[in-house]
Amino acid sequence: MKNILLASAALAFSAGLAQAQDVVRMGTEGAYPPYNFIDDDGEVAGFERELGDELCARAELTCEWVTNDWDSIVPNLLSGNYDTIIAGMNITPERAQTIAFTQNYIPPAKSRYLAMTEDADTAEGLVAAQVNTLQSEYVASTDATLLEFNTLDDTIAAVRNGEADAAFADGDALKPFAEEGDLVWAGDDQQLGDGIGMGLRQNDTELKEKFDTAITSMKDDGTLDDLIVKYFGDDAVTFN
Amino acid sequence: MSDHCLQIIQDYGLRSLGIGERALPRTDFTLCHEFTLIGSGMLWNIYFGTIALAFGFVFSVILALGKSSCRAWLRKPSEWFVFVFRGSPLFIQFFLVYELLTMLPRQGIDLLGLTVETSWLTRAWAGATIVLFLNTSAYAAEIFYGALQAVPKGDEEAADAYGFTGWKKFRRITWPTMMRLAWPSYTNEAIFLFHSTALVFFSGFPALRQQGDALYYANYLADKTFNPFVPYPIAAFYFICLTLIVITIFGAINRRLNRHLPGATKKLRIKPQIIR
């Protein structure tokens, strides 16, 4: 740990000397596997870590990873505490009014229901979702009764102990739970949002362009698709 | 106040109780929206606080008497209860109690042939009230216990001299003095309890049908508007009002408790005995 700190301090120091490039601070949540999570060494890891590091390399930027609570992730970006949000954030028109998004780096993906039985009542039953997510917003608009929890784990626990009929969340985030065996997919999958992109301040157009170019180049040479398959499995939706 | 705002109040004023519009507003938030929704959520804070305080008052007096009992089988459990609930953060109590409540059998508990439903316990309206009730009982018990120890010896001796014994002595002499001594601290406890109700949907308990407390809606609005500087101060404003109401009511009771004392009709001084 100490070595890593020293190394990053040294890196930042040399970057400061060079003055050629600024440090881009990448804000993430660190609690949304496999998109981003804290690995057993306490470092940010996951799909977005690998993607972000590659994008920074292609855009020739020095990047540093920062974690922030999901609830205040946008205000802290606007406040300038970091420069990008790369945290599995879906592109929505509402969000796009306040922050700028790069093009998506994950195609629009499916949100899915996970339940104890396949015939669980996802249409009018009690559906658990994480508070302040696209999915909770969607459930609120259906005839189902929404039960909101603070974490994804809570929603799964609620299905297991019978509190809720089903949990509704991003399909890729739910996958590990479905693979454990006791829970099954139920109801109809829904496509919410316009895919996942990086969030930036609206006036940071230059930085946005750099990342957009880098994402395009990763899409073109297929490395992005490889990365998606690596983290989300062979059946994941890819670009090409 | 414009007609537009009146309409919003009609639609969302009781949203936290499930009355009015089913869907929460998603865009074009006005100050009126924010005040209405957060105010609607305050109803839950008032509900949690009032119920927990009412039941907690009775239980805390029992605990206080238990703690000052000379019988160990009464004293020890009371002491432990007070220690555990005063010694740990409410945040963690909410989480742990919710976890425990979800472990109860879903189909209910069979009690002497009667099936006792358990599923309602995990709902915030019941479960969170229970946690707050236990929590405030422990804190108030400590206050009342302290007050009981501080009842002047002279009062008790005078009661003996007048021939008061047992229950009558407690009711006529010990009890009023104890209340009088404990009241300023108890007022603080009540304020803190109302503040703690803000934690209900923040740790553990889920919000059903987007019906939550003031902080739940403030959080919702902060998330939708990406601006924490409006909803949270509004919530703070409501809590300041609630605190003022609590102080007024408790002050009135205090004056009544002290009405026989010369020169005690002055305003309630919230004594520095903050117990929490």
Next chain:
Amino acid sequence: MFASCADPSSLHGLNWMLCYLGTGKHLLFYTSFGTVLLLLAITAPLSLLFGFGGALAARSSFTPLRWFGVGYTSMVRGVPDIVFFLFVPIAMDQGLEYMRHITLCSDWTEPVRQGNSFLVCPQAKLPPNTAPQIYHKIYGFLLAVMAFALVFGAFAANVLFGAMKAVPHAQLETAQAYGMSQRQVTRRILIPQMWTYALPGLSNLWMILIKATPLLFLLGVEDIVYWARELGATKSQIYAYPHPDWRLWYFLVLLAFYLLMTKISEAVFARISARLSRGQATLGGETQRKATP
């Protein structure tokens, strides 16, 4: 950490558990207990200082200052700490940066507020964007300390204000009769004497402060609750040490920690209380006097 832990998937039972508890993440969890203790150690004296200022202001004969003191104590006490923490630290951060912006970048022409964005010149950023992450963490921690100190300072002010009033008037008058000035009375009599009256309230305040620390994670400080939630959450196969939802166990550890803290604090305060009661004209002091032959 240990060589034998290199391949977690081959481990079983106790070995697995030992290696699991020795991961870098767990070490961060253990250090976070230190973070909480450090926060307590810094916040307590700082709150006392704020409280002192608030109480003296509330006693002041200069009306605006008195209003400020009374306003501070009553306003902050009316707001739940959790609500306060959700917007005050970020507001303090912006306030500081705005002040630096005005002094350092007077030639900056763009508006600071653009829509919801808050944009100051790079020199005004706190800490500078290029600073290593550790400085950002320290800065975040200091903001949290300030937020805690502001809230608990208001409570401390209330306690100290009450304690100052509780000092028997005769003692102050005696001091005046000896020819002490108002300031001397405050410094030599009022402040030393008030502690015995303030102690019960301050000890309770300390207990409240301990129990408010689980809210630290809201302020972006990676505290024990943050790590307990993070470590306890279900770990799928992408982690080296997969396990189901273990949050209950981690929270039980936190429960034990807080109960232990409470127990220790109670013992310490009992001692201080005995020390302060010595020679005081209170019930406690009287009992001590009688007990010594």
